[in-house]
Amino acid sequence: MSSSTVTMGQKKITGSLRGYLILLFLVVLSWGIFKVLTPNNFGSFNNMLSYFQASLIASVGAVGFYFVMVMGMFDFSIGANIMLSAIVGCVFATKFGLGYIGLVLGALLCGCLVGLFNGSFYVKLRIPSMIVTTGLALIYEAVANYIAGGVEQTLPADLRMFGQMPGDIVLAVAAFIVAYVFLNYTKIGTYTYAIGSNEFVAKNMGINVNKYKVLAFILSGGFLGIMAVLTISYGSSMVAVTGMASMSRNFVPTMGCFFGIAFKKYGIPLQAIIIGEFIINIIFFGFIALGAPTAIQDVITGFALLIIITVTSKIKKGEIVK
Amino acid sequence: MSEIRLQVNNLCKSFGITKAVQNVSFTINKGEVHALIGENGSGKSTLTNMLTGIYSIDSGTFVLDGEEIHPKNQVDANDHGVSIIVQELGTLSGLTVAENIFLGHEDRFVKFGIKNTKQMIKEANELLERYGFDRIKAQRMIDDYNFEDRKLVEIVKATYFDPKIVVIDETTTALSQEGRNELYKVMDRIRESGNTIIFISHDLQEVLERSDTITILRDGVYIDTVKSKDVTEEDLKRLMVGREVTGDYYRSDYGSVISDEVVLSVKDVSVPGLLSNLNFELHKGEILGFGGLSESGMHEVGKAIFGASYDREGTVKLADGTEINDIPTAIRHSIAYTSKDRDNESVVLNQSIMDNICLPSLDELSDKRHMLHDKKLRSFADKFAKEMSVKMVNVDQFVSDLSGGNKQKVVLARWIGKDSDIVVLDSPTRGIDIKVKQDIYQLMDRMRKDGKSIIMISEELMELIGMCDRIIIMKDGMISGQIERHETLDENNLITMMV
Numbered sequence: 001m002s003s004s005t006v007t008m009g010q011k012k013i014t015g016s017l018r019g020y021l022i023l024l025f026l027v028v029l030s031w032g033i034f035k036v037l038t039p040n041n042f043g044s045f046n047n048m049l050s051y052f053q054a055s056l057i058a059s060v061g062a063v064g065f066y067f068v069m070v071m072g073m074f075d076f077s078i079g080a081n082i083m084l085s086a087i088v089g090c091v092f093a094t095k096f097g098l099g100y101i102g103l104v105l106g107a108l109l110c111g112c113l114v115g116l117f118n119g120s121f122y123v124k125l126r127i128p129s130m131i132v133t134t135g136l137a138l139i140y141e142a143v144a145n146y147i148a149g150g151v152e153q154t155l156p157a158d159l160r161m162f163g164q165m166p167g168d169i170v171l172a173v174a175a176f177i178v179a180y181v182f183l184n185y186t187k188i189g190t191y192t193y194a195i196g197s198n199e200f201v202a203k204n205m206g207i208n209v210n211k212y213k214v215l216a217f218i219l220s221g222g223f224l225g226i227m228a229v230l231t232i233s234y235g236s237s238m239v240a241v242t243g244m245a246s247m248s249r250n251f252v253p254t255m256g257c258f259f260g261i262a263f264k265k266y267g268i269p270l271q272a273i274i275i276g277e278f279i280i281n282i283i284f285f286g287f288i289a290l291g292a293p294t295a296i297q298d299v300i301t302g303f304a305l306l307i308i309i310t311v312t313s314k315i316k317k318g319e320i321v322k
Numbered sequence: 323m324s325e326i327r328l329q330v331n332n333l334c335k336s337f338g339i340t341k342a343v344q345n346v347s348f349t350i351n352k353g354e355v356h357a358l359i360g361e362n363g364s365g366k367s368t369l370t371n372m373l374t375g376i377y378s379i380d381s382g383t384f385v386l387d388g389e390e391i392h393p394k395n396q397v398d399a400n401d402h403g404v405s406i407i408v409q410e411l412g413t414l415s416g417l418t419v420a421e422n423i424f425l426g427h428e429d430r431f432v433k434f435g436i437k438n439t440k441q442m443i444k445e446a447n448e449l450l451e452r453y454g455f456d457r458i459k460a461q462r463m464i465d466d467y468n469f470e471d472r473k474l475v476e477i478v479k480a481t482y483f484d485p486k487i488v489v490i491d492e493t494t495t496a497l498s499q500e501g502r503n504e505l506y507k508v509m510d511r512i513r514e515s516g517n518t519i520i521f522i523s524h525d526l527q528e529v530l531e532r533s534d535t536i537t538i539l540r541d542g543v544y545i546d547t548v549k550s551k552d553v554t555e556e557d558l559k560r561l562m563v564g565r566e567v568t569g570d571y572y573r574s575d576y577g578s579v580i581s582d583e584v585v586l587s588v589k590d591v592s593v594p595g596l597l598s599n600l601n602f603e604l605h606k607g608e609i610l611g612f613g614g615l616s617e618s619g620m621h622e623v624g625k626a627i628f629g630a631s632y633d634r635e636g637t638v639k640l641a642d643g644t645e646i647n648d649i650p651t652a653i654r655h656s657i658a659y660t661s662k663d664r665d666n667e668s669v670v671l672n673q674s675i676m677d678n679i680c681l682p683s684l685d686e687l688s689d690k691r692h693m694l695h696d697k698k699l700r701s702f703a704d705k706f707a708k709e710m711s712v713k714m715v716n717v718d719q720f721v722s723d724l725s726g727g728n729k730q731k732v733v734l735a736r737w738i739g740k741d742s743d744i745v746v747l748d749s750p751t752r753g754i755d756i757k758v759k760q761d762i763y764q765l766m767d768r769m770r771k772d773g774k775s776i777i778m779i780s781e782e783l784m785e786l787i788g789m790c791d792r793i794i795i796m797k798d799g800m801i802s803g804q805i806e807r808h809e810t811l812d813e814n815n816l817i818t819m820m821v
Contacts, residue, residue: 070416185437187428193416194425201414204376205426206397264416267463 019266023275026308030279034286042289048282053165055274055281056172057230062256062273063179064223067188067216069257070196070264073129077118079249080140081221085110085228086238087144090153103159103233104171108225114140115221119214137246144240154237163233175226180270188215227253255280258309280305327352327518328373328487333382335368337723342368345382346544348537350487355509355519357533357550359526360562361755362727363713365542366522367409370489373520374406375399386486397426403486405479407493409726409753413464413472413479420446420460423479449482453508470501470616477508488512489520492726492753494528498616498781506532524755526555538562563757571760572788573767576809580791581606584641585775586657586744588627591636596622598799600636604744604775609766611790612779614820619799620779621662624748627777628652628659653682658737660730662749662779668733669721676703676717679736706735711761727758734765745769748779763789783813795819 035043061078068075085107092098092106114136122132161167183189191212194202203209232238259276260269283304287297328350335343343365350356358366371377373384375393383390386402393399396406413422420443424431431442446460455474464472473493481488490509494502509519509532523529529536530550538545538561545561583606591600597619604610612620625631627638629648638646646652652659661667669678680687680699687702688694703717710731714724721729730750737745747766751759766776766789780786786793795803795816803819805811 181436185439186435187432187437190417190421190425190428190437193421194414197414197416201412204396206395207426265465 015266016268019263019268019272022266023263023272023279026279027275027282030282030286030304034282034289038286038289042286043282047285051281051285052278053168054234054285055277056168057227057234058252058256058280059274059277060172060175060230061224061227061253062260062277063176063270064220064227065253065257066179066220066260066269066273067182067192068129068220069261070192070269071213071216072196072199073122073213073216075118075133075217075220076130076247076250077114077133077137077140078224078253079246080137080144081111081114081224082228082231082249083238083240083246084114084140084144084147085225086232087148087153087240089225089229090155090232090238091147093159094153094156100159100161103155103162104226104229107228107232108222111221111223111225111228112218113221114224115218116214118221119217122217123210123213134244137244138242141240141242141244141246145242148238148240150240152237152239153232155232157236160233160236162229163236168230168234171226171230175223176270176274179223182219183270188212188219192216224253252277252280255305255309258305262309279308325352326350327387329383329385330369331383331385333369333372333384334380335365335372335377336380342542343372344542346539346542347382348544348547350518350520351535352518353513353516354534355513355521355532357521357523357529357536358539359523359529359536359558360539360545361757362725363541364539364562364755366539367491367725368542369539370406370491370520370522373399373487374404374489376406400427400483400485404489405481405483405485405487406489406491407473407476407480409492409495412476415463415465417464418443418460419450419458419462419464419467419475422464422475423449423460423482425479427483446478449478453478454504468617470497473497473501474504477505481508481512484515485517487518487520489522491522492524494523494525495752501616524753524759526558526756529558530555540564559756562755572763572785576807578791578807580608586627586641587637587639589637589639591626591634591638593619593622593626593631593634593799596631596799597626600626600801602794602801604777606775607770607773608792609770609776609778609790611786611793612777612796613781613783613786613793613816614796614802616781618796618820620796621748622799623796624659624661624746624777624779627746628657630659653740656741656743657746658740658742658744659746660733660737660748660750662752664726664729664733664752669729671722672720674718674720675707675712675714675724675732676700678721678732679703679706679717679739682736682740702739703735706739707732709738710735710765726752727754730754730762731758734762738765742774744775744777746777746779749781750778751780751782751785759785783816786816787811787813 031043061082065075065078088110089103089107092102093100096102118133118136121136122129125132162171191202191207194205194207195209195212199209256273256277260273263269263272283301287300326349330346330348333343333346346365346369358370360366368377372379375395375398386404391402393402393404399405414425417425423446424442428437431438443460450456450458450460455478458467458471458475464475494505497505512519521529521533533550535547536550536553536558537547538558540562584603585606586604588600588602592598600623612623614620622631626634627646629646629652640646640655644655646655646657665671676699680703683702684694687698700717707714707717712731712735713728721732724732750762769776778786778790791807793805793816794801797820805815
């Protein structure tokens with residue numbers, strides 16, 4: 001008996017190597033295009049390092065969000081969570097005088113709490129996660145605004161270790177390791193994929209589906225909390241916006257997560273998220289180097305990312321995409 | 323006297339107003355293969371689903387080795403020593419083979435919250451080797467394997483922990499002969515170890531050969547328990563249906579002249595990796611059979627004709643010259659298709675019987691302003707559901723609530739309603755009881771006589787021999803032989819062309 005239903009006998013390079021090669025090609029391609037267009041002020045080694053450093057911020061949030069997305073759920077409150085967690089962390093660090101511990105723990109716990117709310121409301125109300133998280137995002141924005149007292153929250157220079165090398169790298173790498181361990185070496189990882197594959201069968205296998213859905217939101221929230229630490233440390237301050245303005249922060253982590261979903265079949269989802277965010281940043285900084293107007297930047301970035309995901313996903317013909 | 327393993331006491335289960343299992347009581351002994359038979363909708367799967375925690379019990383009890391059990395889910399049932407191999411696919415995509423085998427039982431590999439993946443893979447590979455399935459690698463994704471290999475993984479998953487009772491629910495129909503032999507070996511091992519198998523199958527010959535005891539259910543009610551050696555196939559049919567099953571099971575005519583009129587011609591059709599250079603013609607009023615081993619490419623033939631194959635090359639042409647390259651064109655030109663994978667490719671499970679039957683006929687059912695009227699849809703669905711004797715409360719019932727055979731009847735009702743001229747039936751009697759099988763064979767015969775043309779794809783050689791005017795045998799994606807209908811034709815004639 002054959003071990004595959006389709007084309008057999010073709011020798012192929014291993015899945016993960018193929019995935020890495022595609023990602024490497026995309027990095028080189030995006031770098032190459034902008035290097036040709038603007039050779040003097042883009043793409044030096046130091047430039048690339050700083051693009052990578054900047055991309056780590058969103059990568060941390062995206063690896064957490066991946067747990068939610070793989071289960072087939074969505075979260076529109078990512079931006080609100082980052083904003084609220086950053087403000088809570090900043091308040092803990094400065095107003096309560098807790099320093100770095102307050103910053104990290106405050107943001108982390110706040111992120112987890114937001115995740116807990118998202119997950120609990122989702123499983124209790126039994127309405128789509130998109131709707132629940134959109135509604136809750138409005139509330140988180142309002143809470144952030146209330147805590148900030150309507151003023152910009154600034155992190156003093158002596159508390160911004162995570163906004164530069166090596167602090168940011170250490171924190172991000174620690175987060176990646178934790179995500180990798182959760183995904184590959186705990187039951188949560190296995191159940192994440194099981195629930196995403198077939199919730200009904202997963203339930204019949206004794207998996208407490210609701211519990212693991214809530215856990216996925218909490219995990220995601222925790223990573224977004226760490227992303228909030230990196231964000232406020234890198235940018236030095238955070239403004240509590242309202243009226244769903246926080247949604248603009250959803251885009252980059254979500255796109256990184258799409259890279260993870262697209263490269264899941266190669267067995268390197270988390271690595272794809274990290275490199276994917278790097279590619280997004282190369283494109284972003286490339287446009288800045290070109291001096292392109294923001295509207296043009298957004299249009300081309302949006303198209304470029306859709307093309308990359310479409311090409312790399314290579315959905316089988318006939319496969320259902322929702 | 324044999325020791326009792328399981329007592330089923332006054333078991334009841336209803337879905338809405340449908341009484342699926344009514345006050346059923348019987349016992350099952352240790353070290354026996356106990357078959358559970360009955361028509362579709364007789365309550366076999368509902369009963370075993372309650373035993374394995376998939377459904378809750380309304381009333382009654384299961385007593386296993388003297389202790390009452392109430393499994394909450396499959397893992398809980400496993401912990402009580404009961405497991406199940408289901409009819410449809412029971413493995414999960416996105417997980418490795420090892421993760422699938424130990425799903426729900428990972429705790430033994432977890433220390434301080436961290437899973438020892440290496441150990442899990444090692445143990446899974448050892449199990450696969452012990453079962454003789456070592457071509458399946460535990461570290462690989464389950465998605466890398468085909469339906470049959472995934473079923474073998476399920477067999478390992480359901481039996482590796484030495485359960486007291488293994489339920490094998492209509493699994494053999496999903497397997498090729500090779501896969502069935504693997505399953506039979508596992509069944510023998512379980513019986514020899516003193517454990518028990520509850521074996522559900524519609525193949526009565528297989529039931530008589532493989533089981534020691536047989537319990538018969540009808541319409542959710544217990545009918546009888548008999549020893550396999552004391553009964554014949556005819557006895558079982560009578561007990562299942564409640565009357566003598568008379569008349570010919572298959573067609574009885576031989577030597578009928580097939581019309582020269584070609585309604586469909588298939589020329590140089592290839593599908594990469596699946597079909598190679600396929601050429602044949604289908605005539606008016608003909609039943610053309612396709613047989614072969616499961617992976618011979620025969621199942622792709624149906625899809626290729628219906629325009630559902632991707633990357634298909636070559637032409638599929640109707641008598642008027644219309645080329646069929648996609649599904650809408652096929653349906654528009656009166657071609658119908660029922661897939662082997664009923665649940666995923668033929669019925670819309672979470673829609674009503676009415677929606678399922680009316681789906682391809684909505685254009686004909688809409689009024690001049692393209693509006694649909696509930697009354698018209700209902701009467702259309704009701705007419706064809708009744709014509710196919712679908713066991714249902716009414717046409718508003720969800721298809722997901724129906725048994726396998728009744729789902730198949732809904733699929734057929736849909737295409738009869740559409741009045742299709744060319745009907746492609748892939749494994750039309752898979753997992754279907756004797757009565758429904760007979761209904762389907764009679765329906766095919768009627769359609770043939772009405773001038774409809776049928777392509778029947780089946781792994782059941784006897785039904786191909788019994789029903790088809792011509793049989794094409796596939797091997798490695800190509801036609802390996804063709805044989806005409808004849809009284810002396812037997813399975814051996816076909817097997818030599820298949821292997």
